[in-house]
Amino acid sequence: MHKRVTFRHPLLPYLLVLPQLAITFVFFLWPASQALYYSVLRQDPFGLKTKFVGLQNFERLFSDPTYLNSFDVTIVFSLSVTLSGMALGLLFAVMADRVVKGAATYKTLLIWPYAVAPAVAGVLWWFLFNPTIGILAYALRSLGYDWNHAVSGTDALILVIVASTWKQVSYNFLFFLAGLQAIPKSLIEAAAIDGAGPARRFWTIVFPLLSPTTFFLLVVNMVYAFFETFGVVHATTSGGPGQATTILVYKVFNDGFIGLNLGSSAAQSVILMVIVISLTMIQFRFIERRVQY
Amino acid sequence: MSLRHTLLAAVAAVAMTGLAASAQAKTEITWWHAMGGELGKKVEEIAANFNKSQDQYELKAIYKGNYTETMTAAIAAFRAGQQPDIVQVFEVGTATMMAAKGAVYPVYKLMNDSGLKWDPNAFLPAVVGYYTDTDGNMLSMPFNSSTPVLYYNKDAFEKAGLDPNSPPKTWQELAADSKKIIDSGAATCGFTTGWQSWVQIENFSAWHNIPIGTKSNGFGGLDTQLTINSPLDVRHIGDMAAWQKDGIFKYGGRRSDSAPLFYSGECAMYMNSSGSYAGVKGNAKFAFGVGMLPYYDDVKGAPQNSIIGGATLWVLQGHDKAEYKGVAAFFNYLSSPEVQADWHQFSGYLPITQAAYELTKKQGFYEKNPGTDVAVKQITLNKPTENSKGLRFGNFVQIRDIINEELENIWAGKKSAKQGLDDAVKRGNELLRQFEADNS
Known part of the structure; x- marks a missing residue:
């Protein structure tokens, strides 16, 4: 027999999920439908003249080689931010998990960067890497590398990746640490008694048991890299030099809020939305299967 | 006293207090600007001094972030019907503002409608030329210009x-x-x-x-x-x-x-x-x-x-006449030689009128601060041509x-x-x- 929760009043369950539905509607469905609506329009900034143009905004984007180029930039950027952010978060979590003395202090310090606003994080790294006054640029020069993110696209891309990753490491750290602490110590001790070294213990026991956390973070970090990084780019490179750091979400922000080109910006955000939804679906369909809860 | 007389007296008394109240209530004008830091404080000071100089209008200067943030905020506010009277817009936003007929109130029209005395020829052509239509009419009020x-x-x-x-x-x-x-x-x-x-x-x-x-x-x-x-x-x-x-x-x-x-x-x-x-x-x-x-x-x-860069003050449509009269009065105050010369010397931005330039010269400011007059000399070096009047894209x-x-x-x-x-x-x-x- 099925075990079923029953409510005394038929409307009560709906009432209980209502707040959640309301939030989804206000913060996702409504803005998303607005984006869809504006993506088929051309409108002047003041909203005085509106024209329906069908798919023209999309056609224009896909015939623009610079827009297609920003796909490449976005892929490199997002993969780098996600992978390096998660790898560093995991590394720090494993290290901090082993610390006995002053553990709280280490943890607090590692969590700090998360409280920094993206734009501030950007400016901070911009200063450190500033070719004229930055201490890191100075150090690199003494090592024989002439760092200049104003001219070199590679340097600029590294700069925004470092700044965006740095901000996200704390978040990853926090979740990995919690995940590590949930792994029963007895399992690890048993493996140690059987003669498995630290590396073996990590890869055969800890890492698989962390997979739910890892999977969750993969989704969250992808979304972060795709959607929330325009502040860093805006504060550091403005998408330059050339278009070396123009990631898709920065172009949405720049064309819409700076350039006041609403139709194109809306079309771009629809494209971005489709990409992220399909990426998340792929992740849930193919990667989640290998996750052991 | 008959009832009629009492009533009349009462009506008169109410009318009197009503009049008195309307004379006391100042018309409020809002000005959204993009001047942060020291410049922002100076803007506050200008607004406060204008408010002290007369008792009809109350000017509220509100900082809205950098140029793009201020412009985006004003446009969003316009779409929601909550626009300020005056908004500061940077020079590259000129074409956007100009094209928004029905949203902006051109300054030359505002000044003419207000009936206040005002002379468009008092302004430096190299500054104002950037913000005029093809007939030479001033569309916005130059505020901070540089070169x-x-x-x-x-x-x-x-x-x-x-x-x-x-x-x-x-x-x-x-x-x-x-x-x-x-x-x-x-x-x-x-x-x-x-x-x-x-x-x-x-x-x-x-x-x-x-x-x-x-x-x-x-x-x-x-x-x-x-x-x-x-x-x-x-x-x-x-x-x-x-x-x-x-x-x-x-x-x-x-x-x-x-x-x-x-x-x-x-x-x-x-x-x-x-x-x-x-x-x-x-x-x-x-x-x-x-x-x-x-x-x-x-x-x-x-x-x-x-040519110049910087920003001007645009007037937005959708307010009542009394407010626009106040805006015109403020623009007159703002372009007076004393206010202009003070702003120019404090900020390093160009003076917008010939009189403000002359006054600054007379005060010996350029001798004490060598190099501060190069900009004025440079924009006034020759009469602007079609190529050097500015740009509007x-x-x-x-x-x-x-x-x-x-x-x-x-x-x-x-x-x-x-x-x-x-x-x-x-x-x-x-x-x-x-x-x-x-x-x-």
Whole structure:
């Protein structure tokens, strides 16, 4: 027999999920439908003249080689931010998990960067890497590398990746640490008694048991890299030099809020939305299967 | 007393108190601005002084973030029917504001409707010309305007055996001086520039009296096209790319990101806004001087006059007459010589009226602060022509991004000067066509 929760009043369950539905509607469905609506329009900034143009905004984007180029930039950027952010978060979590003395202090310090606003994080790294006054640029020069993110696209891309990753490491750290602490110590001790070294213990026991956390973070970090990084780019490179750091979400922000080109910006955000939804679906369909809860 | 009399008296009394109340209630005017820091405090001061100068209107100055944030906020507010009376908009937003007929209240109309005394000829043509329609009518009220000048390190000039009181006048001299400076070890780089599109393309063209775009730089209509790939532009950008290889020129990034190159003494010369004077003065640990922008002396008609940047005050539609009267009264107050001269001397922005310039001169300000008059002299050097009146292109914020991108491709050696500027024109024209389609 099925075990079923029953409510005394038929409307009560709906009432209980209502707040959640309301939030989804206000913060996702409504803005998303607005984006869809504006993506088929051309409108002047003041909203005085509106024209329906069908798919023209999309056609224009896909015939623009610079827009297609920003796909490449976005892929490199997002993969780098996600992978390096998660790898560093995991590394720090494993290290901090082993610390006995002053553990709280280490943890607090590692969590700090998360409280920094993206734009501030950007400016901070911009200063450190500033070719004229930055201490890191100075150090690199003494090592024989002439760092200049104003001219070199590679340097600029590294700069925004470092700044965006740095901000996200704390978040990853926090979740990995919690995940590590949930792994029963007895399992690890048993493996140690059987003669498995630290590396073996990590890869055969800890890492698989962390997979739910890892999977969750993969989704969250992808979304972060795709959607929330325009502040860093805006504060550091403005998408330059050339278009070396123009990631898709920065172009949405720049064309819409700076350039006041609403139709194109809306079309771009629809494209971005489709990409992220399909990426998340792929992740849930193919990667989640290998996750052991 | 009969009942009728009592009633009449009561009505009269109520009417009297009503009148008294309306005389006391001040009409409120809102002004959204983009001046942060010290400049923001000065704006507050101007508003407070205006409020003290009369008792009919109460002006509220509200800081709304940087230029783009302020403009976006005002537009969003307009769409929601909550717009301020006055909004400060930067010069590249001019075409957008102008095209929004029905949203803006042109200043010349406002002043005429208000019945207040006002003389459009009192303003400096080089400043106001940027913001007039084809018939010469003022559309917005100039507030903070600046123009690029050449800052140079006098100590480095002296060390290189150059005369510290004569900055280079031409590009040829500038290149030669830079070489001497680098060879003598006085600095490792000759010059750098801020706001490269504004200084090295837009002002460069005006200064050499060549067009930036067709249709009188866009003043004549929306069907304008960019012409910044002219032979002279290609020559100049090509020269800069070549100078970059020799260390004569060093690129320091967009906006004013190149400032540290000059402050640290790495580059001996720096081209940027006259409004950067206070910043240079505060940061340079060496004696510095101010000169005019260099020109190519083999180009006929150079130097012409430079054009401005900065922002103006636009009046938005949708308020009642009494408020607009207050706005007109404020604009009259703002353009008075005393207020203008004070603002000019405090901020380094250009005076907008001839009278304010004369007053500043009379007060001996330019003698005490040498170099602060170079900007005024430069924009008034000649009567502005079609090419040097300013520019008016739609979507220009994005077009500037494109110019930045293509120039950076040139500095990185990815494209030749010709190729980069051709691409900038091609991509820029596409945005101009979009703007034309959206606004016709």
